[in-house]
Structures are given as C-alpha cells and as structure tokens.
Amino acid sequence: MISIAAFYIVVSVLAYVTYAIDKQAAIKQRRRVSEKSLHLLGLLGGWPGGLFAQQRLRHKTQKTTFQAIFWLTVAVNVACLLSLTLYPYGG
Template identity: 30%
Template sequence: MMLLTIYLIIINIIGFLLMGIDKRKARKQKWRIAESRIWLVAIIGGAFGATAGMNYFRHKTKHTSFRILLPLLTLVDIGLLIWYFYFLS
C-alpha cells in the first residue's frame, strides 16, 4: 500500500510537470511533448496531476479531449482508489 501511494504521488507530479514543461516549450516555439506521452502518464495514474497542471498552466484547455476526458479519467482513478482501499485493504 505504501508503494502504491509513493507511485501515485510521483506519477501525478510527473503529469503536472509535463503540462508545465509543454506550456513553456509552446511559448518558446520549441519541440513539444507528444500528446500521446501526456495521455500515457494520465492513463497510468497521473490524471489528477495532468488535470491540475492543465488548469494551473492554462495549457491544452481548448482541446476538448483534454478538457473533458482528463477530469473524467481523474474521477475513474479516484473511484479505482476507493475500490482498492475499501475492498482490497
């Protein structure tokens, strides 16, 4: 259980930072982080961090897929965590 908590903290920090780094690169017109990489991090548990980063940095907020699916994925992640801790702990 402790490893899961550490993993989720780290992957969500990564999701948050990816949004910030990609926003900075977009402003400087440099090579960007692939959207597929951001989605991968979100799918493997970093959806909350990516959503927080999207809102904090105001990045990808015009992309309907990010604006709608990232918060939904966050809710799915929270639901899975509740299920895990309630039924498996």
C-alpha cells in the same frame, strides 16, 4: 513496497513537470510533448498533477478533445483504484 498514495504523488509530480515542459515548448514553438504521453500519465495515476498543471499553467484547458479524453482517463483510473482497494484479491 511503495504505497498507493506515494505512487500517486510521484506520478502526479511527473505529470505536472511534463505539462510544464509542454507549455514552455508551446510558448517557444519547439517540439511538443505528445498528448498521448500526457494522457498515459493521467491514466497511470498522474491526473491530479495534470489537473493542477492545467489550471495553474492554463494549459490544455480549452482543447475540447483533450479534455474529453483527459476526463475519460480520470474515470478509468479511479475505477481501477476503487476496484483494487475494494477487491484487493479479485473477490
């Protein structure tokens, strides 16, 4: 079974790569990655990689609606993680 930390690392790397692909597509005026996909990756635990990509690549940092939804997905993910770690058996 994969540990929670390993899962977050894998999904974060995937999120970073996806942000990088979207940034290149934006520069080259090609088909973009949907914001839904970026948010889904964040919701699943890739938000650390997404946040790192936003800062490192300067991508999606000025879009207010994207940022609002991004931080909402972070909050939901952290709440779920805390729930799973504090109450692993639903207790």
